[in-house]
Amino acid sequence: MIGNMKKLYWALLNKRKRVPVLKNPGYCPTCEQDVTFVARNPWLRDHYCCSNCGSIPRERALMRTIETHFPNWRELTIHESSPGDRGASKRLSRECGKYIPTQFFPDKKPGNIIGKYRCENLGALTFEDESIDLHVTQDVLEHVFHPSKVFSEISRTLKPGGAHIFTVPIVNKTKPSSVRAQVSGDGRIFHLEPPVYHGNPINDRGSLVTMDWGFDICRHIYESSGLFTNVIYIDDISNGIRAEYIEVLMTLKPSESETTNAIP
Numbered sequence: 001m002i003g004n005m006k007k008l009y010w011a012l013l014n015k016r017k018r019v020p021v022l023k024n025p026g027y028c029p030t031c032e033q034d035v036t037f038v039a040r041n042p043w044l045r046d047h048y049c050c051s052n053c054g055s056i057p058r059e060r061a062l063m064r065t066i067e068t069h070f071p072n073w074r075e076l077t078i079h080e081s082s083p084g085d086r087g088a089s090k091r092l093s094r095e096c097g098k099y100i101p102t103q104f105f106p107d108k109k110p111g112n113i114i115g116k117y118r119c120e121n122l123g124a125l126t127f128e129d130e131s132i133d134l135h136v137t138q139d140v141l142e143h144v145f146h147p148s149k150v151f152s153e154i155s156r157t158l159k160p161g162g163a164h165i166f167t168v169p170i171v172n173k174t175k176p177s178s179v180r181a182q183v184s185g186d187g188r189i190f191h192l193e194p195p196v197y198h199g200n201p202i203n204d205r206g207s208l209v210t211m212d213w214g215f216d217i218c219r220h221i222y223e224s225s226g227l228f229t230n231v232i233y234i235d236d237i238s239n240g241i242r243a244e245y246i247e248v249l250m251t252l253k254p255s256e257s258e259t260t261n262a263i264p
């Protein structure tokens with residue numbers, strides 16, 4: 001009798017798991033197809049997927065932002081740090097002839113090609129000044145120990161009129177950014193909060209979260225680079241864009257004419 005009850009319980013539980021939390025037809029900005037978006041888990045950020053390309057909401061929000069603000073992105077020089085192997089990264093890689101994917105390999109010389117990646121440290125890039133049209137990062141900036149150096153390097157290497165378009169979880173919605181972990185000069189890590197790790201495609205241990213960002217990230221960027229940042233919030237299930245921490249940030253480097261016009 002108890003065995004039958006257990007079977008019934010598990011059957012009901014599995015049935016509930018299969019029932020979508022959210023399911024709707026729409027157009028995927030990542031794979032450019034009419035698709036169905038389905039989530040079977042209420043944490044939409046990781047589970048509201050495109051039936052065709054498997055992308056998640058932040059990837060579609062990023063791609064829509066790039067399409068909207070830089071519709072000529074296929075002709076631009078795009079650097080993406082720590083790209084994924086699907087969704088927006090895959091599309092940028094496939095369609096942009098001057099797409100440069102990079103990963104940081106601590107034991108390799110920056111600037112060298114390691115497999116399909118160029119080795120680059122975001123805080124000390126080997127790119128020339130004003131050589132990149134678009135820097136792209138997806139959920140990377142919550143893992144760096146020296147974000148000011150990153151923002152400064154991104155500004156140095158951006159061409160005038162270019163942008164850094166990125167996603168980062170803004171988890172501190174109503175309080176300032178806070179540091180979770182720091183590193184000393186000899187490489188020792190100090191945890192100011194209990195360690196949290198996110199998945200990393202090239203490291204089984206995952207990536208340590210170093211920063212809980214708030215909306216004051218825009219001030220951090222300005223103080224490090226002198227550049228202004230737009231926070232773009234999209235909620236549009238017709239493009240499969242609905243999730244927690246869905247903001248896309250776009251830091252713009254003024255074009256030469258904008259800079260000239262600013263001088264009286």
Ligand SMILES: [Zn+2]
Pocket residue numbers: 028029030031032033035050051052053054055
């Ligand atoms: Zn898709």
